Amino acid sequence: MRGHPLHYKVINGQQIESGIPEIDQFYRQLTDFVRRISSDDMTPLKDKLVGVNINVTPAGGTYRWHYDRNAVTVLVYLNEVSGGEIEVYPLFRIYLKGRGPAFLQRWLDWFVQLNVVRQLFGKKIVVKPAQGRMVALRGNRCLHSVRPVQGEQERVNIVMAFDNYKDQNLSKQALDQYLYSQKPVSSDPNYTS
Template sequence: MGIFDINKHRYDYFYNFVTVVEGLIPVDICDNLTDRVNIIISQGVIDHVKHSGLGTDAVSDLGGEYNHHIFKGPDIRTYLPELNAIYHSIVPLISLITCSDAVISPYPLSDINIKAYPPGGGTLGLHYDTNGITVLLFLTENTEAPLRMQIERSHPSKKENWIEHKNIYAKKGALLVMQGRKTLHDSEPTITEQKLSVVYNFYERHDTYRHEDFDGFVYYGKEPRKLNK
């Protein structure tokens, strides 16, 4: 892993739209959290998001398939409070990497989530994020179901712009920081593995915009309105 290289993280965040800080949380803590997540899911108190084809432009979604359990902000604060402590404690780190006045989310349902992708088709449809800064903490180590990013590229020597495809596999305890508003992304369906991503939403202090239909769509599969309607 080596010394923490802030310039490398800034470079990757700005020019590749994503950077990964490996080993933020020790593996044994991730395993303990994973065990507790699975116990809570088995108790039947966590919503299962399963829908497809509902997304619209207004919520920056291309209408793909969703299949995962979702812990919402209140679930995290009730069952896994240390994930909330991590959320607050990384604000300075996120500000340093993104060179911005990063703030935690003012939306209590969506500020912290866990997306728990079950083996055998756990997935998340192609979308842009609506919050300014997206941060993921991976609790599992995966050899499948990467985060797939589409990065728009251009160069004066080329006639046309092109899309660079980038796949990022979850590494246990790693923190990923992404410009999710600028890059289309999804999670490839799982095959045999479970994948657990803690999703931390950050914003910039001057821009905490969130579409009013967004949480109903993401969490409850309620059809959002289109833009300008």
């Protein structure tokens, strides 16, 4: 995608569960905190592949504008780097939440991501990576991206996803293929079932 392509490496939740169980335990311990800040019955995702990840964004790497598939996303930075800031437009989505056709949600999301719309109607927050800094956001309602990482050091952070138990959808195979494999996709998998 122009402007902010998808460029990063990932250690997925299954690898974390078997190789770094302390991070998986930390993820589960954050549940009460996430419930308090969201005022909702949030739980870690049932899909272990995507529930908790470690993202490694190399020098020059970015992450495009997007919304998450889940209600709450928590990031914890493991290091400080130049660049690599997360840009967030809080609650900047006309969200149909499954009450309309996927093409309409795709079009609405495309429209609010236009630079002119963001500048006129949005309020951007930029958070710099710093070791131990935690960022929590309504992932499916806040438009967000990652600026290019500068210098030679990789940006490393833990990403933890929470959702209301009844809203969790395990049928996002196209999105998982896009995020966790090298296989090409023919269209944006955020809008396929």
